[in-house]
Amino acid sequence: MFTDKSRSRGADAPGAGLSLEGIAKHYGSVRAVDDVSLTIEPGQFVTLLGASGSGKTTLLRVIAGFLEPSAGRVLIDGRDVTSVPVHRRNIGMVFQSYALFPHLSVARNIAFPLAMRGMRKAERRALVTQALESVHLPGYEDRMPAQLSGGQRQRVALARAIVSRPSLLLMDEPLGALDRRLREVLQVEILKLSRELGLTVVNVTHDQEEAFTMSDRIALLADGKLVQYASPEEIYTRPVSDVAAGFLGESNLLRGVLTRTADGRLTLPAEDGHVEVDAATAVRAKPDAGDEVVVVVRPWSVGVERLGRDGAEPGGPCWLRGRLSAVIYAGDSQKLIVERPDGSEVVVRRSMDGQFEAEPGEEVLLTWSSRDAVVTTAG
Numbered sequence: 001m002f003t004d005k006s007r008s009r010g011a012d013a014p015g016a017g018l019s020l021e022g023i024a025k026h027y028g029s030v031r032a033v034d035d036v037s038l039t040i041e042p043g044q045f046v047t048l049l050g051a052s053g054s055g056k057t058t059l060l061r062v063i064a065g066f067l068e069p070s071a072g073r074v075l076i077d078g079r080d081v082t083s084v085p086v087h088r089r090n091i092g093m094v095f096q097s098y099a100l101f102p103h104l105s106v107a108r109n110i111a112f113p114l115a116m117r118g119m120r121k122a123e124r125r126a127l128v129t130q131a132l133e134s135v136h137l138p139g140y141e142d143r144m145p146a147q148l149s150g151g152q153r154q155r156v157a158l159a160r161a162i163v164s165r166p167s168l169l170l171m172d173e174p175l176g177a178l179d180r181r182l183r184e185v186l187q188v189e190i191l192k193l194s195r196e197l198g199l200t201v202v203n204v205t206h207d208q209e210e211a212f213t214m215s216d217r218i219a220l221l222a223d224g225k226l227v228q229y230a231s232p233e234e235i236y237t238r239p240v241s242d243v244a245a246g247f248l249g250e251s252n253l254l255r256g257v258l259t260r261t262a263d264g265r266l267t268l269p270a271e272d273g274h275v276e277v278d279a280a281t282a283v284r285a286k287p288d289a290g291d292e293v294v295v296v297v298r299p300w301s302v303g304v305e306r307l308g309r310d311g312a313e314p315g316g317p318c319w320l321r322g323r324l325s326a327v328i329y330a331g332d333s334q335k336l337i338v339e340r341p342d343g344s345e346v347v348v349r350r351s352m353d354g355q356f357e358a359e360p361g362e363e364v365l366l367t368w369s370s371r372d373a374v375v376t377t378a379g
């Protein structure tokens with residue numbers, strides 16, 4: 001499920017290192033970005049991920065220099081650029097709306113940043129040709145933007161963003177307007193290109209799959225705050241909170257206050273169930289009786305069996321009873337929705353081999369290993 005993002009990059013990689021130190025941006029009483037600090041290594045691909053209004057675009061605009069932060073510093077390769085204007089930051093940018101000049105040809109659109117720098121025409125032409133080749137649109141120099149598909153326009157926008165060899169590429173939902181298939185093709189292309197050029201990339205998205213496939217690290221934002229900054233794998237397996245768990249991949253969140261059994265085991269009270277907790281799976285402080293926790297159980301970790309008669313009996317360290325309410329076929333996997341007596345739902349994922357035979361409406365037993373769950377907290 002996880003992609004290998006290891007790579008080798010030449011010593012002459014142009015990617016810049018980026019540091020954000022205590023960045024805040026306030027609009028009156030709205031804290032669009034609230035004390036965000038993070039470091040991006042040269043050549044890393046980092047995604048700002050979060051719900052609508054979480055502050056992604058605001059943070060990107062602060063990095064770009066379109067917005068001055070209310071507090072904090074932006075450092076590129078260790079240099080404080082907080083007050084340096086956009087055009088002096090050596091940054092390439094791609095936005096969701098294509099932002100191409102409609103009255104200029106593809107070549108002139110791409111050459112625009114070079115012309116602004118006063119580069120001569122012949123020199124510009126060579127770089128434009130090269131940039132078009134790297135985005136797989138060779139020979140498109142004379143087309144007008146209106147004669148291009150949505151995907152081609154984003155390729156041209158990307159060519160324009162990289163033509164002046166920036167050390168940092170900023171992208172704000174560049175694939176948001178494209179259909180799923182094209183998005184997946186371009187995700188791979190953009191990633192490949194950024195690796196080849198050794199670019200440091202900051203990408204904004206609210207698409208968790210895109211964040212998962214493309215990023216070395218994900219900066220998860222909620223209400224302007226940095227919730228977690230880690231690799232996709234780490235956020236998936238060790239989410240620091242229920243918010244983080246809910247953002248990356250499906251999850252079942254069991255909430256409650258821990259109690260300790262007579263023989264010393266930690267449990268989470270559950271109606272028609274028994275949930276033991278392995279303190280070793282805690283992401284933060286070691287949990288104890290009286291702590292309010294959220295236990296994250298991923299759908300792939302849950303086993304399901306028919307209950308009673310010739311089926312299974314409740315028992316073991318982690319089990320819940322429920323009623324199967326839906327069986328959904330999702331390509332090579334099966335998704336089961338199980339309704340609990342308290343009205344909540346548990347999602348179970350299974351591979352298609354070894355199909356589950358019960359019908360919706362049947363009573364089922366859900367089991368998992370406490371080692372496969374993660375103990376985290378709300379917030």
Ligand SMILES: Nc1ncnc2c1ncn2[C@@H]1O[C@H](COP(=O)(O)OP(=O)(O)OP(=O)(O)O)[C@@H](O)[C@H]1O
Nearest residue numbers: 027030032050051052053054055056057058059206
């Ligand atoms: N110019 C502004 N004036 C006042 N409030 C603003 C302004 N720009 C953004 N905000 C507020 O700041 C918060 C963060 O907005 P931002 O656009 O950064 O979020 P986002 O995560 O990029 O959202 P989306 O995914 O919807 O683009 C929101 O509450 C938004 O309403």
